[in-house]
Amino acid sequence: MLPSSSSSRTGTGAGHATPTVHTLSISKVIIGLVFFRLINAILVKTYFSPDEYWQALEVGHNITFGYGYLTWEWLVGLRSVLHPAVFAVLYKGLSLLGLDDGPHFIYAPRLVQALFAALGDFYAYRFAYRLFENQVTANWTLFLTVASWWNFFCSTRTLANSMEASLTIIALYYWPFIGTSSGKTKGNLKLSLFIASLTCIFRPTAAILWLFLGGWLILGLVRQGRWASILYTGLSAAVIGGGAIVASALLDKTLLYKEWIWTPINFLRVNVLEGISLFYGSSPWHWYLSQGLPILFGIYIPLVLIGSYRAFQANTGLNASLKRQVLYLSLWVVFVYSALQHKEWRFLYPILYPLLPFAADTMQRLFLSSTDWKRSKSRIAVVVALVMVNGIMAWYTTLVHQRxxxxxxxxxxxxxxxxxxxxxxxxxxxxxxxxxxxxxxxxxxxxxxxxxxxxxxxxxxxxxxxxxxxxxxxxxxxxxxxxxxxxxxxxxxxxxxxxxxxxxxxxxxxxxxxxxxxxxxxxxxxxxxxxxxxxxxxxxxxxxxxxxxxxxx
Incomplete structure (x- = not known):
C-alpha cells in the first residue's frame, strides 16, 4: 500500500541528492482520475473495433428493449452476457427515468466505462508502489498511464478488453505473489480470485494470464512445503471460480439464452479447436512483437525495455522476485497470444498497466541522476516529447480517424x-x-x-x-x-x-x-x-x- 505520510524520502544511491517527494492525496488522485476519464469518454468520437458496440451495447440494448442485432456468437452461446448486462442495467435505469433518448443515452455507457478506466489508472499507480516501494516511481506511473495515447484511445470504450485490463491490474495488486511479504492476507487472495474470475468470464482467454500466476504460486508453495496454503489456495480458486461460472451461467440463462449454456467451453471449442477465429484474419507469429507492443506502448517502448532489463539483471534487492514474476507473466502472455493465429492489438491490453511501472522506474532514474534534475533541459524535453507524441496520437485516433x-x-x-x-x-x-x-x-x-x-x-x-x-x-x-x-x-x-x-x-x-x-x-x-x-x-x-x-x- 502507499505510504500514509504526506511526504517521503527517495534515494537513488551514493553520491546523489535525496529530494523530498510528496505523497499524492489518495482522494485527490481518485477524483482527478475520474474527472479526467469522464472528459476522455466524452471526447471519443471515433470507431475502433466492432466489439465495442456489437458484443456489448447492442446486446445490452436487446436485453433491455427487446430489439438489437445479435451476432452469430450469441446465437451459438459463445459469450457470457455478464459484460453486456452492465449496460443493460444502465439502459433500464435510463428508461425508467425517461432519459433513454438524445446524446446522453449514447454517452452514458462510455461514462460508466470511464469509471472502470479511472480504477485501472489508480491501481496501476498503487501497483507501481507495491513493485518498487518508491513514491517517485508510483508518481511517474500515474503520469504515464494518464499520458498514454492508447489509454486515452481505448480505456473508455465499451470493449470487454478495456474492462478486462482495468480489472486485471486491480486483481494483480491484491495477488499474493510468491516470495513477497505484501498482499499475503487470505482476504486479498479471495478478492483477487473473484476479480480474476470476472475477467475470465468477460474474456475466456484471460485464463492464459491467471493460469500462469496460479501455477507459479502453487509451485512456489510446493517448494516451501506449505501444504496447508496449497490446500487453501486450491479450494479458494475452486469455490470462487466455480461459483462465478455457475452464477454467470444462471445470468446467461435468465437474461438471454433461456437454457443452461457453458460459454467458456463453447468459446474455446469454436474459436480454438474449430479455428473459427481464423475466418476473421490471421497474422504471423511475430505480429505482437513487430506491431502489437509498439502500438500499445508507443513512445514508451524504450522506457519499458530499459526498465525491464534492469529488473531482470537485479537478482537481489527490493522486490526483485516480484518484479521478475511480473515480467515473466508478461512474456508468457505475449508468447501464448503469439502462438494463436488470430491477433489484435487490444488482446494485449491487460499487460499495459503492469508494465508501465518499469517505464516509470526508467523515468525516475533519468530525472534523479543529477542534483540539477529540475533544470535539465534535456530531461524536460523528454517529458514534453512524451506528452506531445501521445497527445497527437490520442487526438487523431479519438477525434479524426474513422469518425x-x-x-x-x-x-x-x-x-x-x-x-x-x-x-x-x-x-x-x-x-x-x-x-x-x-x-x-x-x-x-x-x-x-x-x-x-x-x-x-x-x-x-x-x-x-x-x-x-x-x-x-x-x-x-x-x-x-x-x-x-x-x-x-x-x-x-x-x-x-x-x-x-x-x-x-x-x-x-x-x-x-x-x-x-x-x-x-x-x-x-x-x-x-x-x-x-x-x-x-x-x-x-x-x-x-x-x-x-x-x-x-
Missing amino acids: GVVDVMNWVRETSRGVGSHDQALSFGFLMPCHSTPWYSSVHLRDAAPVPMWFITCSPPLGDVDPAMYKDESDIFYEDPVAFMDSLFKKRSPTTGTPKESHLVLFEDLITTTPDMRVWLDGQGYHECARFFNSHFHDDSRRRGDVLVYCTL
Whole structure:
C-alpha cells in the first residue's frame, strides 16, 4: 500500500541528492482520475473495433428493449452476457427515468466505462508502489498511464478488453505473489480470485494470464512445503471460480439464452479447436512483437525495455522476485497470444498497466541522476516529447480517424426523429463490410419504433460447411455489387424490382472503384444527400473514403 505520510524520502544511491517527494492525496488522485476519464469518454468520437458496440451495447440494448442485432456468437452461446448486462442495467435505469433518448443515452455507457478506466489508472499507480516501494516511481506511473495515447484511445470504450485490463491490474495488486511479504492476507487472495474470475468470464482467454500466476504460486508453495496454503489456495480458486461460472451461467440463462449454456467451453471449442477465429484474419507469429507492443506502448517502448532489463539483471534487492514474476507473466502472455493465429492489438491490453511501472522506474532514474534534475533541459524535453507524441496520437485516433461511421449513425437517429406519421417511411441499407458502424444502440429513440435497417452480413462457416468453399454475404456482394443489389430487390418485389430502402449508406470507395454502382444508384432514383469524413487512410480498401448516404426521398 502507499505510504500514509504526506511526504517521503527517495534515494537513488551514493553520491546523489535525496529530494523530498510528496505523497499524492489518495482522494485527490481518485477524483482527478475520474474527472479526467469522464472528459476522455466524452471526447471519443471515433470507431475502433466492432466489439465495442456489437458484443456489448447492442446486446445490452436487446436485453433491455427487446430489439438489437445479435451476432452469430450469441446465437451459438459463445459469450457470457455478464459484460453486456452492465449496460443493460444502465439502459433500464435510463428508461425508467425517461432519459433513454438524445446524446446522453449514447454517452452514458462510455461514462460508466470511464469509471472502470479511472480504477485501472489508480491501481496501476498503487501497483507501481507495491513493485518498487518508491513514491517517485508510483508518481511517474500515474503520469504515464494518464499520458498514454492508447489509454486515452481505448480505456473508455465499451470493449470487454478495456474492462478486462482495468480489472486485471486491480486483481494483480491484491495477488499474493510468491516470495513477497505484501498482499499475503487470505482476504486479498479471495478478492483477487473473484476479480480474476470476472475477467475470465468477460474474456475466456484471460485464463492464459491467471493460469500462469496460479501455477507459479502453487509451485512456489510446493517448494516451501506449505501444504496447508496449497490446500487453501486450491479450494479458494475452486469455490470462487466455480461459483462465478455457475452464477454467470444462471445470468446467461435468465437474461438471454433461456437454457443452461457453458460459454467458456463453447468459446474455446469454436474459436480454438474449430479455428473459427481464423475466418476473421490471421497474422504471423511475430505480429505482437513487430506491431502489437509498439502500438500499445508507443513512445514508451524504450522506457519499458530499459526498465525491464534492469529488473531482470537485479537478482537481489527490493522486490526483485516480484518484479521478475511480473515480467515473466508478461512474456508468457505475449508468447501464448503469439502462438494463436488470430491477433489484435487490444488482446494485449491487460499487460499495459503492469508494465508501465518499469517505464516509470526508467523515468525516475533519468530525472534523479543529477542534483540539477529540475533544470535539465534535456530531461524536460523528454517529458514534453512524451506528452506531445501521445497527445497527437490520442487526438487523431479519438477525434479524426474513422469518425464518419459514428457520425452517420447520429445522423440516422436525428433524421428518424424528424419523420412524422404522414411522411414516407424511412429504411436504411448499409452497403459496407459487416459491422462497419454502430447499430440500434446508437439510433435509439424513446417511444419510437425501431427504424428498419439491414447490413451485409459476414457470419463464419459453422457446422459441416467447408471453409475453403464458403463465401459469406460480404464476399458475394463485393464480387459484383450491382448484381447483388438487383437480385436483392427483385426478390423483394418480383414485378418491379424497385428498392424498398429510402436510404443507402456506403463508403466512397464502392462508387470510385465500381463505376457501375454509381450508374445503378442513379437508375434507381438515388442521389447523394449526406457525406461524412471518415479517414485519411484505411488498411481495408473497402472502407476507404468518406461515408456517403444516398436517398430517394
